[in-house]
Amino acid sequence: MTSDPPSSPPAGGPDDHPEDQVGERPPSTQPSVGRAGAIMAGGTFASRVVGLVRTAMLTGVIGTTGYAADGFTAANTLPNSFYILIAGGALNAILVPQIVRARLRPDGDEFVNRIITLSLAALFGATVLATLLAPLIVPLYYRTRSEEAIALAVVFAYVCLPQIFFYGLYTILGQVLNANGRFAGFMWAPALANVVAVVGLVVFIRMGFPQNAAPGDWTPAMIAVLAGSATLSIVAQAVCLVIPLRRMGFRYRPVWGVRGVGLGEVSNVAKWTFGSIVVSQLGFLVTSNVLTRATDLGEQAGDPTAGLAAFNPALLLVMLPHGLITVSLVTALYTRLSEAASHDDHAEVLRLHGRGLRLPSVILVPGVVLIGVLAPYVASTFFFTNTLEETKAIAIVLQGLVWMVLPMAWTYLNDRVFYAHQMTFMSFRIQCVTTGLSSLGALVASRLDPGLTAFALSLGQSCAVVVSSCVGFWVLHRMHGHIGLRGAGAMYLKLLVPAVVTALALAALIAVVLPDLGERRGVGGLVEGGLVLGVAAVVQVAVTWGVARALGVTEVAAALEPVTRRLRRG
Numbered sequence: 144m145t146s147d148p149p150s151s152p153p154a155g156g157p158d159d160h161p162e163d164q165v166g167e168r169p170p171s172t173q174p175s176v177g178r179a180g181a182i183m184a185g186g187t188f189a190s191r192v193v194g195l196v197r198t199a200m201l202t203g204v205i206g207t208t209g210y211a212a213d214g215f216t217a218a219n220t221l222p223n224s225f226y227i228l229i230a231g232g233a234l235n236a237i238l239v240p241q242i243v244r245a246r247l248r249p250d251g252d253e254f255v256n257r258i259i260t261l262s263l264a265a266l267f268g269a270t271v272l273a274t275l276l277a278p279l280i281v282p283l284y285y286r287t288r289s290e291e292a293i294a295l296a297v298v299f300a301y302v303c304l305p306q307i308f309f310y311g312l313y314t315i316l317g318q319v320l321n322a323n324g325r326f327a328g329f330m331w332a333p334a335l336a337n338v339v340a341v342v343g344l345v346v347f348i349r350m351g352f353p354q355n356a357a358p359g360d361w362t363p364a365m366i367a368v369l370a371g372s373a374t375l376s377i378v379a380q381a382v383c384l385v386i387p388l389r390r391m392g393f394r395y396r397p398v399w400g401v402r403g404v405g406l407g408e409v410s411n412v413a414k415w416t417f418g419s420i421v422v423s424q425l426g427f428l429v430t431s432n433v434l435t436r437a438t439d440l441g442e443q444a445g446d447p448t449a450g451l452a453a454f455n456p457a458l459l460l461v462m463l464p465h466g467l468i469t470v471s472l473v474t475a476l477y478t479r480l481s482e483a484a485s486h487d488d489h490a491e492v493l494r495l496h497g498r499g500l501r502l503p504s505v506i507l508v509p510g511v512v513l514i515g516v517l518a519p520y521v522a523s524t525f526f527f528t529n530t531l532e533e534t535k536a537i538a539i540v541l542q543g544l545v546w547m548v549l550p551m552a553w554t555y556l557n558d559r560v561f562y563a564h565q566m567t568f569m570s571f572r573i574q575c576v577t578t579g580l581s582s583l584g585a586l587v588a589s590r591l592d593p594g595l596t597a598f599a600l601s602l603g604q605s606c607a608v609v610v611s612s613c614v615g616f617w618v619l620h621r622m623h624g625h626i627g628l629r630g631a632g633a634m635y636l637k638l639l640v641p642a643v644v645t646a647l648a649l650a651a652l653i654a655v656v657l658p659d660l661g662e663r664r665g666v667g668g669l670v671e672g673g674l675v676l677g678v679a680a681v682v683q684v685a686v687t688w689g690v691a692r693a694l695g696v697t698e699v700a701a702a703l704e705p706v707t708r709r710l711r712r713g
Contacts, residue, residue: 190330191463193337195525198456200344203528204369205452206355207536210292212452213438214358217285217431218299219373220455222306224284224427225273226266227420256398259315266311274304284431287439291358295366302370306377313381320387321478328387330471336380343372415567419574426578426585430454430600433589437596449536449597456526457540457601461548464510468503469552477559484563489623492560496619497627499556501634504549505698508638509645509687511548513680516646518542520653523661524672531662536597543601549635550605550612557615569618573611580607634696641690642683649679 206212273280277300285296317329347368353360434451441448476495483491514521522538523531554573561569584603588596619626653660653675663671692699 188467190333190337191459191467193334193341194459195463197337197340197344198459199526199528200341200348202452202456202526202533202537204344204347204354207449207453207456207526207529207533209355209438209447209452210287210289210358210442211295211356211361213287213435213450214285214292214296215299215369216452216455217435218281218296219303219370220431220451221273221280221284221300222303222377223310224424225269225280225304226307226310227424253398256396259319259395260397260399262311262315266308270305270308273307274301277301277304284428284435286432286435288443289358289439295358295361298366299370302366303374306374309374309377309381313377313384316381316384316388319393320384320391321474325387325391328384330474332380332383335383336376339376339379340372343368343375346372415571419567419571422571422574422578426582429582429585430604433585433600434597436589437593440593444593446594447532447536448593449539453533453536454540454544454597454601456537457522457544460514460521460525460541461544464507464514465548465551465555468506469555472503473499473552473556473559477563480559480563484560484565492563493623493626496556496560497631499559500553500627500631501698503552504631504635504638505688505691505696506684507549507552508635509642509683510680511545512639512642512646513649513683515542515545516650517653517676517679518545520661520672520676524669524676527664527666527669527672530664534661539598540601543598543603544605546602547605547608550608553612554608554615557612557619560619561615569615573614573618576614577607577611580610634691634698637691637694637696638687642687645683645686649682653679 202212205215278297281297281300282293285293287293313332317332320329347365348354350364350368352362352365352368356365431451434449434454437448438450438452441450476499480492480495483495518541519535519538522541523534526534526537529537554577558570558573561567581604584607585600588599588603591599616626616628620628657675660675661668661672688699
């Protein structure tokens with residue numbers, strides 16, 4: 144993931160447009176999609192860059208293989224997993240469409256405040272309960288025969304699980320901002336969270352605590368600094384959104400009670416969203432067990448093996464282009480999709496869907512192919528504080544996982560169309576397909592040699608997302624007829640062929656000219672790898688775009704338009 148109030152009326156609400164009539168479309172107060180996308184892309188980019196620094200430092204502190212690494216990874220992943228399970232997807236699916244629709248209600252402010260009050264109360268209760276049940280929850284996600292490792296993971300979980308409430312608070316406040324066209328705060332807050340986490344890791348290192356420590360060597364001070372700073376970062380991410388909310392004049396007044404205000408529709412939406420999340424988290428449970436089991440088998444055999452602690456850094460690299468490109472653009476489109484769907488404007492929904500399908504491709508296609516082909520160099524460069532064995536573990540996962548970036552973008556876009564139409568039952572069905580196939584792949588991977596488990600599992604997840612995206616397209620085709628897949632497919636092919644040829648040529652050239660690339664560790668390895676990957680990325684994009692533009696891909700010109708406009712002005 145990506146990555147996520149009191150009540151005077153939100154900016155752009157009914158009090159700002161008293162002339163609006165029920166059933167008519169209120170004037171759009173949203174910034175242009177391009178401007179909103181640029182704002183969010185900037186925040187996402189800053190967050191991802193600092194996040195990579197944080198992850199590189201974290202893997203240097205705890206490693207990417209071993210009991211302690213998997214224990215902290217599992218414990219610090221639980222808050223996000225449980226927040227998503229309890230409320231995350233429901234809040235994302237409900238808040239934006241309901242706040243948009245609230246503009247047409249005479250009691251819109253009270254309606255929104257009731258939803259927010261109920262959400263906060265539910266989050267608080269769930270957070271307390273999950274924290275108290277940490278000793279029972281951790282063994283469900285962390286499969287190992289080491290009692291010391293389990294005990295350490297439980298202590299980590301006690302410190303990390305309060306993050307659940309603040310993840311929820313961040314999503315609630317952020318979606319109020321998004322629904323009113325204020326995207327900057329929501330997208331820049333994670334950058335602040337990552338800065339706080341980096342500061343915590345710097346403190347950990349400067350205090351002279353041992354790195355890659357065994358479970359029995361962790362002291363209360365080490366746990367407090369590492370896990371405490373992780374939780375503090377999520378607190379900062381949520382609380383900082385109060386500033387942009389106050390600046391736009393938003394004030395929160397708690398409103399209790401849920402009967403008689405039309406929340407039945409919300410409940411209907413929420414039940415399917417909750418079902419989707421339950422299914423996805425069951426899939427994560429399988430993934431976590433398979434990966435931690437692979438680590439356990441490797442430790443028992445004395446052979447460090449890629450497991451959960453290697454999976455998460457690789458997933459972070461995969462989520463970088465997804466969050467920077469796909470989420471930024473589709474989030475900017477989502478409010479407009481909700482508005483169009485609420486007025487049954489099917490032509491506008493299809494236009495926005497087509498835009499979301501085509502525009503990200505000019506960057507995603509060459510980027511995904513380059514990362515997949517050069518995965519060992521990418522891992523060794525970004526995780527320059529780790530040993531070669533640890534970066535190889537990340538690269539193994541990355542080579543299987545990176546291919547899901549494109550179908551994940553399609554699935555993300557399709558889901559937002561279903562959410563805008565209040566069709567969360569369809570997202571539930573598609574999620575069942577995704578989770579079922581990825582879990583089947585994970586179970587097959589668990590029967591392989593532990594050294595192959597992480598790669599096979601990652602490749603299975605990529606295949607599962609491909610299938611689910613195809614199912615989503617089929618459903619949209621049944622709903623709307625022609626949705627432009629043939630033209631989009633031709634465009635993707637015109638980008639894919641030159642991207643693959645260029646990436647393979649670059650890999651061969653690097654192997655001949657720089658055979659030792661990636662073996663240098665520390666800052667020198669970062670600089671060397673960064674320079675080579677930077678040049679490779681420029682060549683990859685330039686060749687792919689040049690060939691694609693010659694083949695008639697107009698989206699390349701659209702991507703270059705801000706640059707060419709400035710050149711023309713100059």
